[in-house]
Amino acid sequence: MESKRQQKFAGVIQQDLATIFQREGSGYLPNAMVTITKVRVTPDLALARIFLSFFNGGNSQQALQTIRSHANEIRYKLGARIKDQVRVVPQLEFFVDDTSEYVERMDAIFDKIAKEERQPDTEE
Structure with a gap:
């Protein structure tokens, strides 16, 4: 569980990375x-894990x-924006x-299930 500070x-x-991007x-x-869909920070605030979503990018692994x-360039730009708020700019992953x-995969599965004919329950 993350602390309020984290x-x-x-x-x-x-917010600042969203502006940069x-x-x-x-x-x-x-x-x-x-x-930027989610950011998770370690308790010592030294490492930030950033989760990205790409639209119109084609191959998301190549974009990543x-x-x-x-x-390093993105971290430098982030540091310029938050330098007055932190002691150390975190490493970015x-x-x-x-x-x-x-969600799309699960929707497709549920649609497939809904379209299948239901088998009548048989009691013996």
Whole structure:
């Protein structure tokens, strides 16, 4: 369970990274929109795990590798934004948030189940 401090810090990072990706994200991934779906911070606030969702990006693993290759640059830009609020800018780890894919897969399964004819219950 995350402390209030971790949650607040994660919210600050999420908001500032969203601004960075909105303004400068086209430099990393042209024709793709990046959404920060979740940020988790370690108790010592030294490591931030950022979960990203990509729209119109095609291959999300390739997009993730591109973002990871620019991680130091993104961390520097984040540090410039939050330098007055923290002592140390956390290391950034990026992951693909596949929640939307999971939801689509589950919806397809439920649709398939709903379309199957129900077998009448037989009692013996």
